[in-house]
Amino acid sequence: MADTYGAVEMRAALQRMRRGGGLPIAFGGLFEGTRQFRIAEAAGTATPALLGLTITTGNGLGGKAMALSRPVCVADYPASRVISHEYDAAVAEEGLRCVLAVPVVVRRRVRGVLYGALRQPMALGERPMSVAVEAARELEQALAIRDAAQDEAHRVLAVTGHPREADPAAWEEVRAAHGELRALAQRVHDPALRRELLTALGRLAAAPAGAATTQPFEPPARSSTDLSPREVDVLACVASGATNATAAARLGLRPETVKSYLRSSMRKLGAHTRLQAVVSARRAGLLP
Known part of the structure; x- marks a missing residue:
């Protein structure tokens, strides 16, 4: 039940x-x-x-x-x-x-x-x-976090009703909300709700952004399961423009730990910069 x-x-x-x-x-x-x-x-x-x-x-x-x-x-x-x-x-x-x-x-x-x-x-x-x-x-505090997560989810759904037709500004809102929701999900005590949030975020990440700009960097083909959930969390923060210190504060980690996750994800994705790692993760369906 x-x-x-x-x-x-x-x-x-x-x-x-x-x-x-x-x-x-x-x-x-x-x-x-x-x-x-x-x-x-x-x-x-x-x-x-x-x-x-x-x-x-x-x-x-x-x-x-x-x-x-x-x-x-x-x-x-x-x-x-x-x-x-x-x-x-x-x-x-x-x-x-x-x-x-x-x-x-x-x-x-x-x-x-x-x-x-x-x-x-x-x-x-x-x-x-x-x-x-x-x-x-x-x-x-726990209920406030749940409420915030649900509010963010509703905001994302409002923007992503037709993801292929989303304009660049709207899609950037989606990406920002995606990063915030991943950070919130780690603070939700209810494991069932946390799984539900992460599953929904996975579907959102795989949704195509027709208006997204293309990047010249072509990463090697990788399995999306190569990255750990925490590595994806860090990349989601980085994708929104967060510094390592800001990402650490959002995720409840130390800045050195954020750097370690970022280095590990870059290595797995074959990327040499933070931007390349984000682009690779998007093409792998890990980020919107």
Whole structure:
């Protein structure tokens, strides 16, 4: 069964809360375009009572965290007077008492909630709260990266509807977006999404650019599988005009490592300059 949007990132955040924050029960969910979300992931629970529970803005602890856009904690959930109690049955079935809810906010919009809980009433210390907030921030960054990757993909598709008829300026936009997407793909935690992005980028790279200018350099015939994914990443950055330092920053590498990948790709492609390597990679269907 395929993971829902953000499931991999959500699981990582919950595990961090359990291991680093001393919160044995952690659960949460993300919005899918409405004022409600369902609790889709849980760790450390003893029953299925919480999974699938629909949380509405303003209701319960999580709904209050969503409405206020800030963390909310209660020392004893059943007895708390600062929250409404629409979800008491599920909370009681799981035996939760002390509960923390942290909103996940991306681009100033609440996208979901992370919960951490204990089965005894107590005032939560600073450490669990701090770890939960850090986990939420990491999840926010991961979702922002996913959003950026999808936005770039949509921009590329808008330009490449008819690649053979694309004018040079439009095709340069495609090439720039291709390089940015390859860099973003390496920062996506979800392996399925990363594979999907790289597969789409492979199709884009193989699309013909009818308006592309020809180059006098003729590289020897090579198999496109000769280059490693990281070598293609570096060439994609170089193709957009990035310096080694800029490429290193985009890809999360050291400048010396970028140089090494570039030298290796030039050797494999039989190229003597960066430009020749880029042209060879384009003719091999590795870059658009």
